[in-house]
Amino acid sequence: MMDLEKILKLVRTGDLDVEEAKQQITRDLGSPGTADLGFAQLDLEREKRTGFPEVIFGEGKSTEQLIAIFRRLTESIDRVLATRIDPDKAAAVCAAVEGVSYHEAARALTWFKRPILKVHEGYIAVVCAGTSDLPVAEEAALTAECFGSHVERVYDVGVAGIHRLFRRLDLIRDANAIVVVAGMEGALASVVGGLVSKPIVAVPTSIGYGANLAGISALLSMLNACSPGIAVVNIDNGFGAGYYAGLINKNLSKRA
Amino acid sequence: MMDLEKILKLVRTGDLDVEEAKQQITRDLGSPGTADLGFAQLDLEREKRTGFPEVIFGEGKSTEQLIAIFRRLTESIDRVLATRIDPDKAAAVCAAVEGVSYHEAARALTWFKRPILKVHEGYIAVVCAGTSDLPVAEEAALTAECFGSHVERVYDVGVAGIHRLFRRLDLIRDANAIVVVAGMEGALASVVGGLVSKPIVAVPTSIGYGANLAGISALLSMLNACSPGIAVVNIDNGFGAGYYAGLINKNLSKRA
Amino acid sequence: MMDLEKILKLVRTGDLDVEEAKQQITRDLGSPGTADLGFAQLDLEREKRTGFPEVIFGEGKSTEQLIAIFRRLTESIDRVLATRIDPDKAAAVCAAVEGVSYHEAARALTWFKRPILKVHEGYIAVVCAGTSDLPVAEEAALTAECFGSHVERVYDVGVAGIHRLFRRLDLIRDANAIVVVAGMEGALASVVGGLVSKPIVAVPTSIGYGANLAGISALLSMLNACSPGIAVVNIDNGFGAGYYAGLINKNLSKRA
């Protein structure tokens, strides 16, 4: 946060008067780096606080709001990620703000002040049960890449043909963190969990029908996984999983 | 049902008068072989109709009711199975009715007019994920045995250590029908389903905690299994699964 | 799987060197017959493993993906079934891949290298409660036919007019396996279950309204059926039921 010690020293030396100091302390405690767009208070110092800049959740935001947010964020921070963007809105934002790219498979927009550098060592494995789970897996992969992790994609390895998983097991085992994306009964998380020694972030997807209950079935499966070493994010929350795996990977890399 | 043709012929020949014939037809359509105990109408011809005699669901029945039912059934049919019997009631029934045995692991009572003959060829595999699922698995195994199937038990082979399953895969593959019993996330059904070509009867158990929701988690998993060849019975319904697998096995045996 | 004994003998005789042998064993354990389409890993040896080739679940797959999958599968396997295909996608696939047929009532695509031969003896009865349940019943019937079973359709025999069922009871009783498709309260499964001695695969449908909860009502009914001999597949899962009944029928036929 603010440099409290410095302020107090200035007060002591008389270089800052009491009222001003009081205001600075109060404000800084209150609003470090917030950009007020009226409809939104952008959190410009999220990166400082949590390690990653604020990410835009696109669902329910108008094209105008998205453009305004992109314009403001690109002034102040180095990279911007917006998820859940449909192609029409994406086109409008790309047209309005220079340097924004659309990733159709992941339904996401990104903007970088400078080329992505894969700064972190090691990699994240994004493992995905079926073809229909791809958009969520891609959202996870893109998020992790966007925050500086290398990603290995291991797709369509659901347990109905478990040999497909075994063939690529070494790649999965050597990752620093593993994202497992699965719909239907979500059994893939349990199976991978019994075979590796790395933290797994499980993402249930809403793929399936009937008693799938829009992803509740996979969610419950993953929460009840008989293998330990599995933690779960919200249904279809590829972003959350990519972020979490990226966080683990970044901390490992820093340490190394 | 009744021999309608015979009745009609007797009417024709005058050996049976119209009123009597009418009564016979009506009654036989209505109540073939029912024993009325007041509180229960025992279905003495269930075996003729569905291939197995009526089975007693013990939960919520008093010791007196159980004894009365056993007494009546042992007069008319060849074998009796009663499930969900706690040890105290079991002791009372065993004391009151000769020849009744209690199977503690399966919480079931059986009675046979003559020794069980394993009449059906082939066998049923009862596959069970964890130690806590044993009572349900035993209920399934005993039910199948009671109706004349040989059973192979493959216990404690949950997916957290999937090699335990692979070791015994051949035994499972060669069964005529497979019962898979699993609680928690129930992933075992999907995994077995991807590896065999025999019908699987999946039994979710209420084993687990938290978001397991007393077995709903495993139930939903099994219904949403990404492998085909899996059908599901009610939570903890070992009896239903053993019965179903026994039915498949019996029909196969008849055919052979 | 691979012929391990043969490989080892070749090693022994020196006809296969150690490194090569190691690779063969490892790969074969890992990936027997998988076709990699990038977005999908087609399981070309599913039939060898589970008795039926991989079936395409059409929901959520693009027309392009479907065409690519059909093109690849028709090269390697003898028959292809794709379910949950809407008419527009169906037309595009039929135009692009020769020999593909669309079954509108069942919303499914099929392709056969050679004419279907009804190889299995006996038949499957597909019993359906109401007119609105027809698409699910047809999916079940087509699936079973596609895998070589003869099917008898017994439609619109819901319990509101139970005499309609009794009229056709003999046909149902003589089947090797029975698929019961019902929405609303799903009582048909229980009623049939009390009258026959063949395994019943019950399919709840999402037909109904209000507290039907998109099929949950029928699903719970079927899971709680007071008649034994009933196992349940997912809501609207005609494919799963047809597959399961086909599996039972095929095994019986083999045996006979």
Next chain:
Amino acid sequence: MMDLEKILKLVRTGDLDVEEAKQQITRDLGSPGTADLGFAQLDLEREKRTGFPEVIFGEGKSTEQLIAIFRRLTESIDRVLATRIDPDKAAAVCAAVEGVSYHEAARALTWFKRPILKVHEGYIAVVCAGTSDLPVAEEAALTAECFGSHVERVYDVGVAGIHRLFRRLDLIRDANAIVVVAGMEGALASVVGGLVSKPIVAVPTSIGYGANLAGISALLSMLNACSPGIAVVNIDNGFGAGYYAGLINKNLSKRA
């Protein structure tokens, strides 16, 4: 309610002053025949208003409260019914208040100023699927009897052996109203509904296990019954069903 006309006439004639009249009108609109026990406001004129006196729901009431309520009600009304009373409380109430009887099967207490007269013509059929549903069926039967209806009990006729139902169909068909009590999948209501032309009050019971969800399964089934002519009361609410059927029967009797 009060006799407003009479009051106004008294005002007119000067036999009642304005203030008094005002109080009478206000109070009578507000509290006709309420007995205040502190912890309860007994509704002494419920019978006048709705055709039946207030019934005591015993669950959660202490023995002391039950005795106090019985003492007060027996002073003012002709018959008292209290449901959901366990044997211990029942014994205490019977000991404390003269003339109270306990009906163990129905878990209910009754008291009558004079012998029950079966005043209503015709009868109510209480139809029950299984032995375990008996307490709920008895609560329904006793309630109807208590309010002056003759009851015919048709027990243990669940659809797993549907011939048991057909045998007694005529008795059911000739009732003025039919109560159907069933747990598990509750299919009995639909089947009866397709065979009769009298209003059916369906009572789901909490009998069953697993995905029965304490009666929710039977409740949903009955609400979704494909036969019309069925209305549903709360799970295990034998009282409500007996009351409702009694109401129909009483109105018919009045008319006749």
Next chain:
Amino acid sequence: MMDLEKILKLVRTGDLDVEEAKQQITRDLGSPGTADLGFAQLDLEREKRTGFPEVIFGEGKSTEQLIAIFRRLTESIDRVLATRIDPDKAAAVCAAVEGVSYHEAARALTWFKRPILKVHEGYIAVVCAGTSDLPVAEEAALTAECFGSHVERVYDVGVAGIHRLFRRLDLIRDANAIVVVAGMEGALASVVGGLVSKPIVAVPTSIGYGANLAGISALLSMLNACSPGIAVVNIDNGFGAGYYAGLINKNLSKRA
């Protein structure tokens, strides 16, 4: 059903041979008056069995199917009711089948061989909480009218302004049966139930939002109503309620 006695006498006298008699008995037990349209088995004798002819549930049926059903039913029965028909399908059916009328508020089609005669004495009150519940209330009212009951509509009398209800209480009290239609929290059923002595059929509607859960909130309220004398039909099931109330009214009228 068939005249069994007559058949037997003919057998006795030799006027009917045994084989023929057997067929007649079997067929008549099995299929009295069913019209087979391929996709549907129309139940032509439902009225004889349950007091009302079969009603068409329009949802999910195609225009072609509806026309075929109307054509067939109008040949054999005296009145036809089809519910859940949208305006487009309605127009097509009206154009194709003479004498069919569309009731827009109730979203229903009717056809009568001869003018409706209000044959039953007394009337049914259809009481409705809010303007948005009107379509369901109209479906109930039309159904009752269609089957020969007079209906009094008491609309928009929800408990937020309970005086609106009191004003029309006498009309409600004098009905033979009362349909209460309410969405949101469905409290109207309880309030009416505390004030009348006639059977109430409560219809929860899906009107509301948020935690209304598409009618589940009102459904649970009505099932848990603290007033007795209330039975419940499925959410939005105006037809079921009108039918049920009509059944009570018809039986009363017959008796009178």
Next chain:
Amino acid sequence: MMDLEKILKLVRTGDLDVEEAKQQITRDLGSPGTADLGFAQLDLEREKRTGFPEVIFGEGKSTEQLIAIFRRLTESIDRVLATRIDPDKAAAVCAAVEGVSYHEAARALTWFKRPILKVHEGYIAVVCAGTSDLPVAEEAALTAECFGSHVERVYDVGVAGIHRLFRRLDLIRDANAIVVVAGMEGALASVVGGLVSKPIVAVPTSIGYGANLAGISALLSMLNACSPGIAVVNIDNGFGAGYYAGLINKNLSKRA
């Protein structure tokens, strides 16, 4: 309500005859100030009874119905508020009824006989977690303003960046009542609740995805808030919250 004393005095003096008096008392008890539009009974004296005039819930009402309601209400009451109005219907109503305004952000229509006067002292704080919750927050704010409260909007202060909340805490603390609008996990209500001494009306919104369950997640959170001083209204019910806060504020203002 009516002036009962006055009526009685007139009766006494003979200036009102008994029959007339009876009618007046009965009618007034029954229908004070209701306008009957056929499809709706407008409650013209709601304000007298509950402090606010009746508010129109627009969802499910046709444009014609809305216009009729506005026309009738603007004749009799001073201000009209209609919520859940989409832009098309709004345009039609504004065109048809003079003086009606549309508030797009709040999706509401208002009409005032005379300019709004902010009559109540103090103010209400409407606190909102995210940009996507704005429509609900605006509905709350407009409702409160419409009924005479000053509103301070504190938007986009969700707990992911809790400093944004602290910055504006004083404004929140000094309100007479606080509306907290939040979707996703709804944690904002608990956090604000731990920091202020004013009643909080929490509004869960349906913003979120996956296991958000259309607002159920936030609803449960708010009901289980570990801070006291929080009461909850229905999901997305901005109107209810604004009304409730307005009620508290008005009562405070009256008192002051």
Next chain:
Amino acid sequence: MMDLEKILKLVRTGDLDVEEAKQQITRDLGSPGTADLGFAQLDLEREKRTGFPEVIFGEGKSTEQLIAIFRRLTESIDRVLATRIDPDKAAAVCAAVEGVSYHEAARALTWFKRPILKVHEGYIAVVCAGTSDLPVAEEAALTAECFGSHVERVYDVGVAGIHRLFRRLDLIRDANAIVVVAGMEGALASVVGGLVSKPIVAVPTSIGYGANLAGISALLSMLNACSPGIAVVNIDNGFGAGYYAGLINKNLSKRA
């Protein structure tokens, strides 16, 4: 919070050195008035922050923990309230800590440094539907009294006999805030809401059975109440309702 200005002035004048000032600011921001018991961090300044001292939720706390908490709190604050205390624990706490009283009906313990003074003007009405809801109503009433409000109890006035409510309507109308406690279908909240102009805090209770779902039925009803002016707290949360009503009353009293 801390007096920041004073600290800064002391820094300026040199009476406080920078390091000390930094610590004071940091700590005070962090932990004003917390008592650390190891297993609990008692919040001694909750009253300053939210207007009421911290209340102890007794469920799940051991007798030892309760005694330790009471001992510590009675040293620092003026009144202590602990809810959800069973009689055994209560006796132990009363024996160990002087001046603690147990309120059996409300299952709560209280301790006051000095006699309760009813400081606030006006009163709160606690309205309760049935006898079984009393413990929750008493918890609400005691909580409000404990924090200085006068309470009027209006018990057993459920809508099954709505005249009981009307009789006491004036008492309810004149309260500053109204707590409505109801189980089963919870309709009482809606009915009261349509009749008064004061804020209502609705408390659903878990009283009922079957589809009551342990209070969910009443909870949903109250959230969906068609009358505005109702906000809801958690099931059985008498404390929360009494607290909320007390907060409204206190603020009104302060203002007056």
Next chain:
Amino acid sequence: MMDLEKILKLVRTGDLDVEEAKQQITRDLGSPGTADLGFAQLDLEREKRTGFPEVIFGEGKSTEQLIAIFRRLTESIDRVLATRIDPDKAAAVCAAVEGVSYHEAARALTWFKRPILKVHEGYIAVVCAGTSDLPVAEEAALTAECFGSHVERVYDVGVAGIHRLFRRLDLIRDANAIVVVAGMEGALASVVGGLVSKPIVAVPTSIGYGANLAGISALLSMLNACSPGIAVVNIDNGFGAGYYAGLINKNLSKRA
């Protein structure tokens, strides 16, 4: 797994015959290090595969089974952890197996061949909302410690008094992984998530009442947390969270 290369070389050189080699390969693929206790297949090489030895889930296991498992595991592995052990079973196991300790707060048994060495650098913060959440928090802490992590406990810092959290924020921020344990509405996870840059494992607890739904409320909150960097384990699954955090910490330590 096995050393395939070595086996193949021995085959080549003739030091191992083909049959034996085949058996070794097959068995090792199938069952590396499983101890068969009949009722359980202990996974002795779990540590090799996943980094931690198998942990015993005590619920539903008999004392005899626990003792047998402890006896067998202590022969083969270095440390044993058993969770969900009640005090009675614990005493029996401690008496029967030397060196086993019971941790009452965590309800867990541990056994170590040699003293625990805190091998991993850095630490895990276990943060807990309320006193009632302690057993779950302790299970998490003990699990992490048992697998070699240092743990800092930060207890009773729920958001109702958010300053308690801020006071200890630095300790939380510097952890390598953070376990957040909270019941009720579980808001603590979101708040911590907005303030730190380390991965958070959130554990919902079943603490609360009413609409808490045995932990579902907190579970949904945590899954829907508006802050990223949060992944969730099952309700009350302290073990899973401690394991997961331990896994992250161990990998970091290895790297460092």
